Amino acid sequence: MGRLTGGDPSLLRRINSAVVLHALRGADFATLTEVTRVTGLSRPTVEGVVEGLIEAGLVVETAAEEGAARRQGRPARRFRFRAEAGHLLGLEIGPHRVAAVLSDLDGRVLGTAARDVDETAPADERIERLRTAVADLLRRGGIARSSLRAVGVGSPGIVEADGTVRLGTALPEWTGLQLGERLRRSFKCPVLVENDANAAAVAEHWKGAATECDDVVFVLAGLSPGAGALIGGRLHRGYGGAAGEIGALHLLGRDVTPETLLSTTDEPLHPLDEQAVAEVFAHAREGDERARQAVERFIQRLVHDVAALVLALDPELVVVGGWAAGLDGVLEPLRRELARYCLRPPRVALSVLGEAAVATGALRLALDHVEEQLFAVEGTVTARR
Amino acid sequence: MGRLTGGDPSLLRRINSAVVLHALRGADFATLTEVTRVTGLSRPTVEGVVEGLIEAGLVVETAAEEGAARRQGRPARRFRFRAEAGHLLGLEIGPHRVAAVLSDLDGRVLGTAARDVDETAPADERIERLRTAVADLLRRGGIARSSLRAVGVGSPGIVEADGTVRLGTALPEWTGLQLGERLRRSFKCPVLVENDANAAAVAEHWKGAATECDDVVFVLAGLSPGAGALIGGRLHRGYGGAAGEIGALHLLGRDVTPETLLSTTDEPLHPLDEQAVAEVFAHAREGDERARQAVERFIQRLVHDVAALVLALDPELVVVGGWAAGLDGVLEPLRRELARYCLRPPRVALSVLGEAAVATGALRLALDHVEEQLFAVEGTVTARR
Known part of the structure; x- marks a missing residue:
């Protein structure tokens, strides 16, 4: 009391x-x-x-x-x-790319860096690529590593509070990786690791498609779709950090996988081969009937997954991101079908931040951490049972 | 600030x-x-x-x-x-039954009353039945209507903040019903209307299967399953009060309905005919092959719906309630299949409160309202962006 x-x-x-x-x-x-x-x-x-x-x-x-x-x-x-009194980093670790964004204490972006990485690269190589990108970014900006106050990281997988990846099937050697601890060796400041879709949801709320909404689901569309949700403006991580991992409904279940749905041959696509996915979408746009049917099957599945999220959470807005190519074709069917499946259909919008969403969200999480220390003091007087 | x-x-x-x-x-x-x-x-x-x-x-x-x-x-x-200085009511409106529970200001239950009602009864008759049950309960307890401080109500459907049923397909004439306003005519105190699954979730958290958990999904299993979720101990209603209405995935979508799944003839069951459902479950237990297959199909669907909720929300615990008969046979398959579908499977438990859950949760919501007025004073000192 x-x-x-x-x-x-x-x-x-x-x-x-x-x-x-x-x-x-x-x-x-x-x-x-x-x-x-x-x-x-x-x-x-x-x-x-x-x-x-x-x-x-x-x-x-x-x-x-x-x-x-x-x-x-x-x-x-x-x-x-003095916004220049300290600096923050937002990092993204993806299947094909690692990226970093640097800001001052006001969150003003001072620079970005990215490196391609092979989807089959082992964890050590992926982390090393990220380190190189960060070193390059700091050097170009003339920023001393010691001036970093917090580092946010967006990564695929279910991430525990200490930054350990409990389960991460999207990247090689990712499950069980002590990502937070590994990255803390490079930085003296706090390192906060967050699921990539969660980070993207935070980013769209900060400076993307969801700046006006506090109840948002961000869908990271892909062959293994993930989602992040804000409820009342706060990230909903779930009891074990696994909230929004809707792709598991088919990955772990008995249904045919999205890689098979989107294939135009009898062989499934590689789960991380976004280039192949882009080609199927392109062929469908050019009128190829087999590709059109594949895209149709895939969209139907995506709609079902998003509908499940929407029925469970009832958000005001759904933001769809994750693939630069092909997503514009997903939006209209998604709107139409959600109106059919959902009792109270939400608004549906495309990601504004695109491929910058995950790193931007990671930066915002770093900024939140620093603001909590510097600017926010909360005291609550309560008398309750 | x-x-x-x-x-x-x-x-x-x-x-x-x-x-x-x-x-x-x-x-x-x-x-x-x-x-x-x-x-x-x-x-x-x-x-x-x-x-x-x-x-x-x-x-x-x-x-x-x-x-x-x-x-x-x-x-x-x-x-x-003086816990006797005022009284509270928790009311349930269901397809086959209306019920009321009376308590003092400590939430101590002083009595209950229930009335059967036909599933085809029009809204007026259903509300009149409830009024009769309440009058009987107050009379038997020797409690003056004027001593009521708050009334909570659990009802099927999507309920708006003012107690209007935005959508309620489970009961005749329910969609659009101004239930809160109708009931306020009978009481001088505040009347709080809540979705039935939400109320049941609150009840199990108060004195049922979820007293130790703050992140809970309550599944009201039925031919049109609904769900209520507590996140951090607080009810998650969603942006438009529609959170948890997972049954719509099949009711509104293109899949075969649960009534058809559970049928052992070529005719679907009536969506509110729980007696017919209980018979199918009983026949399945007695070894009837067709009934066994129907129950198998139905459980598979229920598992899928619950898995969607669990993947979206990642609760610590799932509590299953709603049907007195047959539910014990659902629990084991649900546990087994959730372990297969979910990245972090939650614990699964049966409802402890059974058919008292909805009215008990409605009572707790009334008690919360009164406690907020009487006992809780919250002040927050914040300096934030």
Whole structure:
């Protein structure tokens, strides 16, 4: 039972510090008077907190010329949040590609890097490719590794809280891989590993197709479709981190697999051969009857999987991403069939972020982590059974 | 941006009142000294609050003989929470039965009542049956209708926040019914209408098979299966209140319906004819091959629906309820097949509450509503983007 009696002085200092930092981050340049007004704190408290933040390197007094255009009358000291005081990385590990995106503490993207990787590459090689991409990105940006405050990682598979891949059939040697621990050797800051579809859902909510929606399912369409869901704006991971792994309905079950559905020969496609998939879609568009039927079968299955997710979760919006090619042909049948299967059909939209979605979401998760430490102080007073 | 500055005196009074009431409710009989110790409030504050609660009828000074067994040394005034100061109802509206359960403000059940109703009965008749059951229950318990503080209702269908049934194919004339408004005519207190599977999930979490789990899916098995989910202990209704309506995957889609699957003739069963379903299950147990095959087909479908829910949500536990007869035969195949389909198979348990689940959950929702008003005061101090 929390109480409002007394109060913990160090908690109060943290709250005041977070509030001042938050106010400074919201403004480009602020005077102490402005911070006092916005925060409701006393002038001496604000002065003390700002001094502490300057010592911590998170706030700086702006040079005269920086604030010049904004000054009216007598010059007052102005301060700003130092977004450059630290950096964040968002990493993606995929079957064909590894990618990295670098940002400052405001989440402003400073650069990206990517490397191709073979779908059959062993885990060591895949991780090494990622390390190379990161080293290149930091070097090009002139950013010291020590300035990294958090690293987010999006990976296929069911990922446990410590970053271990509990199950990852999409990549060679992925099941059981201690991915978080492996990557922590390269960084001194926290490394947060998240399922790729979950990361993509977070990204579309941050700056993609779902910025206006808090109840979203992101479907990472592919031969083994996965999904990530936000409920009330928060990632729904499930009890064991396995929520949204709807592709298992057919992968583990008794039905024919998507690789067989999409094949135009008697041989199934390779589960990771997206090039072959793109070709089937292209042939279908050109009028090839066998390809058209294959795509039809595949879409029917995808619709069924997405309908199952929608009926279970009832989201406001479904965002479809994952394949650069062919997805535009999926959207209309998906809308039509969801209207048929679902009691309350959701809106359906294409991913806005495309192949950047997973790394962008990983970056947002890193940013969330840092913001929790720097900016957010939550206290709850509750009296409940 | 909430702040800890100053403080609202009326909020503080509410917090203190809730804290004292909470402490008194947790103890059978408490002295002012005990309340002062437990709450951390000052003696004069506790005295003032207790006087106010006595005036409001929520607290009473216990008679000497009531507290006698517990007294040590010099007698001190003792007080207790008056759970009898108000009453709550949990109502169930089903295809074959309407039911009501009555409790005091502690949620202690004082009585139940039920009425059979024909599956073809129009909405007016169904609601009238429920009214009769409630009147009978109140009369038998000697409880004045005016002492009701809240009424919870569990009903099939997708229910909107105001208690209107947006879609309810299970009962005649149910879609579009303003059920909340209709029932509010009979009660002066708040009436909260909830989907029946959602209510059952809440009930099993309160006092059934899921008391130890906060991530639960309750499957209301039937010819049109529905489901309710708790995520982190809270009901997940979905954006439009339609979460968990997994039966629609086949009802609205292109697959053969469960009524046809379970039929041992060429005619489908009536969707609400549970007696016919029970007979098919009984024949299967007696070795009838055609019935055995029908049950096999039906279980396969149920497993598929539950697997879809489990893959989407990843609960810790699945509780199966809804049919008194035949369900025990469903459990083992369900466990076996979920282990096959799901990446992280959940535990599977039978409903503990059986046919009392929906009304019990409705009662809990009424109790939650009253507790929010009486006992819970939540304040959040947040500084966030």
